[in-house]
Amino acid sequence: MNNKISGVLFDLDGTLLDTANDLGAALNYVLRKYNLAEVARETYRPIASDGALGLLTLGFADTLKAYDYEQLRAEFLAYYQENIAVHTCLYPGVAQLLLTLDEQNIPWGIVTNKPEGLTRQLLPHYAEFEKCLSLVGGDTFANRKPHPEPILKACEEISIPSEQCLYVGDALRDIAAGNSAKASTVVAKWGYILAGEDCKSWQADYHAETPLEVLSFIR
Template sequence: MSGGIARAVLFDLDGTLVDSLGDLHAAVQRVADDLGRAPVPVDVVRPAVSRGGRGMLAAAFPDLDDARRETLLQPFLDHYAASIAARSAPFDGMLQVLDRIEGSGARWGIVTNKAEALARKLVDALGLLPRCAVLIGGDTLAQRKPHPLQLQVACERLGLACGDAVYIGDDRRDADAAAAAGMRAVAAAWGYRDADDDIHAWGADVVLASPHDLLAPGAMRAR
């Protein structure tokens, strides 16, 4: 560890590092507009973000069958890619967190179930891609979270053991993946989970309420 910070700090993307809800909701709304549907409340989309495009479309259009919703996936992705960072930004305090990590001599990266191309496009649009030491997307490898492979490969690419890193995420699958990889898990309570999803039952090593809490001594330490 460097100054109480793990040698690598890995983040989930949507709902953890970046507040991307506005752009994801806008893409869902564009699909609704194309269908001539009523506006989709943002609170319908929020808890489905971690389930990806299909999950958000299922939440927004529960009356449609799977086959019909599947035809809406590419239009949703096209709308999203066209305005991927119009409303998105790092969560308040997160830039300070990244500065603290880099200032300690540690590195940070992203492990997300979002498609790698979209993840890179978003991170690049926010000006963070040159600072990101590793980025693993949901389609980068044969497995994705809650399987530990993405975290394991991220650490391999950084030349580190998983025990030298910490993983921060806003979904139970993030905590599960970290535990399976032998990595310390931080549960991000500022994310997009369902209101009835008990974050304290995920088995994470610690639950933090705000990105600012990551600046506390030991908050980003490894095991």
């Protein structure tokens, strides 16, 4: 094991779980309700980790300002809560990655901008998350990513100095937060990244094509 890395933190949507189809279904439910055109999977998938605001902005586009955003958000979240794990699944390799961390007694946790309540509702559907030692949501503390506070707090919870932590995420805000927290950072290139996005400009320490490749940055 790399002496520098003694714990791992992960983003959730687009990194551990492919939640895009359930989030997209919530968006299309709201769009249908207002007699607007639905959005195709290939269009909403890269926006999935931007949450309700990003998806509703995508779906309603320039007409969004004509609606009560809080009402739309409430309708989106209500549908999503009721259908939170219909199509969501672990990315290939994530189960083995987490099992290996558990077998090697490497503590790990999740730092996501998804609201904590929704995250705690979602994770029990997947037994692989049973040994998650820290869960920080987007509303757990005063700040959310790209601010470093969520990662720093999670490092405290898994009893690892941030300088010895690896943070894995699929968005610029993930890498910015990890870098600001002085963690080592990994771009999850299998996640929700727009085609043509220059991930190298994010200044991550590592880039991983698959979840299992993350292990090579530890051992």
